[in-house]
Amino acid sequence: MALGFLRRIFRLLVVLIVFQGVCVVFYYICNTHSTRDGVKDVFQQPHCTELRQKFTIIKPAKSIQLQNFTQELSDFMSCPYKLNSTERELNRMRLQFCCNATGSLFLTKQNTAINQTIPYETSTVKTYKMNAGIHNMLPEDFPWSGRRLGRCAVVGSGGILKNSSCGREIDSADYVIRFNLASINDSDVGLKTDLITINPSQIRFKNLDKNPEPLVERVSVYGNASLIMPAFAYTFCTGQSLKTLRVLHSVRPQQPVVFFSSEYLRTLNRFWKGRGLKEVRLSTGFMLISTALELCDNVHVYGFWPFGTDLQNNPVPYHYYDQLRPHPYMHSMPEEFVRLLQLHSKGALTLHLQPCSSDAR
Ligand SMILES: *[C@@H]1O[C@H](CO)[C@@H](O)[C@H](O)[C@H]1NC(C)=O
Ligand SMILES: *[C@@H]1O[C@H](CO)[C@@H](O)[C@H](O)[C@H]1NC(C)=O
Ligand SMILES: *[C@@H]1O[C@H](CO)[C@@H](O)[C@H](O)[C@H]1NC(C)=O
Ligand SMILES: *[C@@H]1O[C@H](CO)[C@@H](O)[C@H](O)[C@H]1NC(C)=O
Numbered sequence: 143m144a145l146g147f148l149r150r151i152f153r154l155l156v157v158l159i160v161f162q163g164v165c166v167v168f169y170y171i172c173n174t175h176s177t178r179d180g181v182k183d184v185f186q187q188p189h190c191t192e193l194r195q196k197f198t199i200i201k202p203a204k205s206i207q208l209q210n211f212t213q214e215l216s217d218f219m220s221c222p223y224k225l226n227s228t229e230r231e232l233n234r235m236r237l238q239f240c241c242n243a244t245g246s247l248f249l250t251k252q253n254t255a256i257n258q259t260i261p262y263e264t265s266t267v268k269t270y271k272m273n274a275g276i277h278n279m280l281p282e283d284f285p286w287s288g289r290r291l292g293r294c295a296v297v298g299s300g301g302i303l304k305n306s307s308c309g310r311e312i313d314s315a316d317y318v319i320r321f322n323l324a325s326i327n328d329s330d331v332g333l334k335t336d337l338i339t340i341n342p343s344q345i346r347f348k349n350l351d352k353n354p355e356p357l358v359e360r361v362s363v364y365g366n367a368s369l370i371m372p373a374f375a376y377t378f379c380t381g382q383s384l385k386t387l388r389v390l391h392s393v394r395p396q397q398p399v400v401f402f403s404s405e406y407l408r409t410l411n412r413f414w415k416g417r418g419l420k421e422v423r424l425s426t427g428f429m430l431i432s433t434a435l436e437l438c439d440n441v442h443v444y445g446f447w448p449f450g451t452d453l454q455n456n457p458v459p460y461h462y463y464d465q466l467r468p469h470p471y472m473h474s475m476p477e478e479f480v481r482l483l484q485l486h487s488k489g490a491l492t493l494h495l496q497p498c499s500s501d502a503r
């Protein structure tokens with residue numbers, strides 16, 4: 143009788159285990175096979191893992207032949223994104239330790255003293271002595287002191303953004319970084335701007351002191367975004383940068399003009415040189431992506447594409463707003479691009495190379 147009882151218990155257990163197994167399988171099916179995308183993911187997964195590995199260790203080269211990996215890159219960009227928070231924190235710590243954008247991205251009253259000697263980024267002998275008048279116009283402190291910037295969008299000027307419909311997605315970021323007073327556009331590149339660079343060569347307004355209107359008109363498009371200038375990169379940058387600060391400080395006090403810390407840019411250059419990026423000077427785009435990796439919770443990169451055709455082999459202009467070409471001797475854009483691709487593959491940032499879907503957040 144005891145034996146019969148045990149047998150019944152055993153049978154009950156078997157039924158329970160089988161039932162649970164069925165539940166697990168059912169749950170799995172429901173969660174992966176119920177949509178067509180789910181089915182696609184399951185079949186894509188092995189290929190995606192392979193591609194992720196390949197692009198994580200892709201060799202940085204002075205010139206890369208895009209046509210050799212367009213198809214693979216296109217496939218990889220359709221793979222589900224894999225975030226790696228360990229990698230992300232590691233990058234943040236490395237960058238903060240070496241360069242500290244948090245406390246030294248640009249000059250403030252806190253990190254710069256009156257009469258302090260400011261070195262030039264690209265010179266070992268030239269310096270600038272900070273006078274009381276300019277010091278008085280520096281911002282008190284960083285707007286982010288003590289907090290992260292959340293989801294950041296770094297928007298390059300690549301022609302790949304034309305017809306991308308990425309405007310809404312970019313505008314939904316918490317913090318948006320742009321470059322060289324690039325035009326903004328609600329459909330393709332978005333309108334929100336928190337930080338935008340000005341190249342001193344763009345300040346070509348006559349009689350700026352007496353007639354600031356054209357400059358004011360040019361910058362007020364970006365609302366209250368901070369305008370950041372490399373005042374102490376080269377000596378020829380300083381005059382126009384100081385003039386811009388003086389003029390805008392009095393007529394547009396809500397829109398701060400700030401100067402990159404040459405010390406920050408120097409250490410950042412050294413950081414990437416030490417990691418094999420051999421170029422005369424990093425592009426401003428690459429610099430501010432590095433800044434974002436330190437300051438933001440996550441970084442979305444748009445419009446960084448230094449090639450003449452897109453992933454579907456359609457021709458794309460170099461910039462989305464003009465036909466200019468870069469100085470080939472200065473930056474090595476394809477080499478920087480490979481770095482970005484590595485960071486994307488490792489889950490440290492998200493590179494956007496294809497048009498945005500219309501149902502973007
Ligand atoms: C690209 O492909 C061609 C032909 O397959 C090959 O000769 C060349 O070395 C490749 N280039 C790179 C950079 O891989
Ligand atoms: C995440 O990044 C860390 C640090 O680079 C690495 O050790 C780890 O293997 C990565 N995890 C995955 C799932 O790739
Ligand atoms: C970065 O700079 C801030 C302000 O100067 C300072 O408080 C902080 O300790 C620095 N962080 C590192 C890692 O050096
Ligand atoms: C800066 O230097 C000037 C001239 O050398 C001196 O008169 C002034 O007191 C100094 N200011 C500060 C805050 O050190």
Ligand SMILES: *[C@@H]1O[C@H](CO)[C@@H](O)[C@H](O)[C@H]1NC(C)=O
Nearest residue numbers: 301302304305456457458459
């Ligand atoms: C963008 O779309 C317009 C109109 O549909 C088309 O004429 C133009 O060639 C497109 N530009 C790019 C770079 O795709």
Ligand SMILES: *[C@@H]1O[C@H](CO)[C@@H](O)[C@H](O)[C@H]1NC(C)=O
Nearest residue numbers: 304305325326327329330463
């Ligand atoms: C904004 O985007 C639309 C659609 O792509 C385009 O027709 C227009 O020329 C763009 N404007 C600017 C200023 O780039």
Ligand SMILES: *[C@@H]1O[C@H](CO)[C@@H](O)[C@H](O)[C@H]1NC(C)=O
Nearest residue numbers: 364365366367394395396397
């Ligand atoms: C810009 O700053 C001004 C003055 O501080 C303020 O009134 C305005 O609301 C700000 N605009 C935006 C878009 O934040």
